[in-house]
Amino acid sequence: MSIEELESIAQAMVAPGKGIIAIDESTATIKKRFDSVNVPNTEENRRAYREMLLTAPRLGEHISGAILYDETIRQATKAGVPFTKIMLDAGILPGIKVDIGAKPLAGFPGELVTEGLDGLRERLAEYAKLGAKFAKWRAVITIGEDTPSGTCIEANSHALARYAALCQEAGIVPMVEPEVLMDGDHDIDVCYEVTEATLRSLFGALYEQNVLLEGTILKASMVVSGKDCADQADVDSVAEATVRCLKSAVPATLPGIVFLSGGQTDEQATAHLNAMNQMGPHPWPLSFSYGRAMQTAALQLWGKDMQANFKAAQDMVVLRAKQNGLAALGQWKKVA
Numbered sequence: 523m524s525i526e527e528l529e530s531i532a533q534a535m536v537a538p539g540k541g542i543i544a545i546d547e548s549t550a551t552i553k554k555r556f557d558s559v560n561v562p563n564t565e566e567n568r569r570a571y572r573e574m575l576l577t578a579p580r581l582g583e584h585i586s587g588a589i590l591y592d593e594t595i596r597q598a599t600k601a602g603v604p605f606t607k608i609m610l611d612a613g614i615l616p617g618i619k620v621d622i623g624a625k626p627l628a629g630f631p632g633e634l635v636t637e638g639l640d641g642l643r644e645r646l647a648e649y650a651k652l653g654a655k656f657a658k659w660r661a662v663i664t665i666g667e668d669t670p671s672g673t674c675i676e677a678n679s680h681a682l683a684r685y686a687a688l689c690q691e692a693g694i695v696p697m698v699e700p701e702v703l704m705d706g707d708h709d710i711d712v713c714y715e716v717t718e719a720t721l722r723s724l725f726g727a728l729y730e731q732n733v734l735l736e737g738t739i740l741k742a743s744m745v746v747s748g749k750d751c752a753d754q755a756d757v758d759s760v761a762e763a764t765v766r767c768l769k770s771a772v773p774a775t776l777p778g779i780v781f782l783s784g785g786q787t788d789e790q791a792t793a794h795l796n797a798m799n800q801m802g803p804h805p806w807p808l809s810f811s812y813g814r815a816m817q818t819a820a821l822q823l824w825g826k827d828m829q830a831n832f833k834a835a836q837d838m839v840v841l842r843a844k845q846n847g848l849a850a851l852g853q854w855k856k857v858a
């Protein structure tokens with residue numbers, strides 16, 4: 523695949539008014555989501571749930587791509603149509619999560635490093651054959667009394683950069699995700715400092731590993747107050763701090779930035795994205811790659827009655843796509 527092809531995939535991922543739906547929950551994470559609505563975590567339920575999401579009518583109007591899990595990219599609808607075909611027909615690019623999870627970083631209690639580099643070249647070649655156009659790798663940075671350490675940030679950046687280089691070699695656009703967790707009672711200024719240091723380290727590592735920024739997408743966490751902080755920053759403060767942080771650390775050559783929702787409510791995730799885009803124009807399109815903030819409302823409906831609420835759940839995910847698509851243009855309006 524040529525450099526131009528990588529660039530055009532990256533640009534399509536952040537086309538105006540479009541974003542990504544993250545449905546790449548690992549089996550352990552989807553169990554937590556299913557538990558919340560009392561759905562047994564069986565392979566058939568995972569398949570049926572993701573069929574409901576991916577076949578939602580006109581989902582492609584506001585969704586440019588969907589991130590799948592290894593199990594999901596191999597699955598098909600009940601009628602036997604591969605999910606990747608359903609997606610391509612709907613104009614939705616197939617993406618794949620390729621990390622194998624965040625594991626304890628030896629020697630650094632409470633900190634994590636993401637694994638999955640061993641054998642990644644071979645796995646990427648297989649995913650490319652299965653139709654994946656982009657991939658995702660999530661690093662986790664934890665804010666605590668003495669964390670994050672420089673070692674943790676650097677180890678994660680190095681892994682993200684090596685993953686990104688392997689993706690481009692395989693003709694797959696890397697989505698690099700260094701998530702600074704919202705957990706903790708720290709204030710927004712601490713989140714800003716940690717996020718800025720993390721992003722600067724990441725872009726340094728991408729440069730060292732010869733990663734083509736024009737064919738890379740950043741999946742970022744927003745600069746927010748810790749979940750347990752008494753002083754919760756408002757929507758405009760979050761938007762202003764996030765944009766300032768990104769401008770100080772992310773090269774303008776990057777084709778786009780998408781956000782994770784990280785435990786924000788649906789409305790917060792949409793309002794924050796909208797406020798940032800109202801402050802534009804920015805050097806890059808700012809859009810979404812939400813998991814929970816795209817799915818929670820639909821999952822609740824589907825979990826209550828998979829058959830009777832099938833259509834209502836699909837309408838709900840399409841509505842969330844539309845709202846976030848408007849927020850990606852700075853045109854969302856809060857319903858009073």
Ligand SMILES: O=P(O)(O)OC[C@H]1O[C@](O)(COP(=O)(O)O)[C@@H](O)[C@@H]1O
Nearest residue numbers: 544546547548551783784812813814
């Ligand atoms: O821990 P896992 O199973 O890899 O999942 C992490 C999840 O976090 C995300 O990166 C972001 O999801 P949220 O928007 O819900 O925070 C998803 O893409 C992914 O499903």
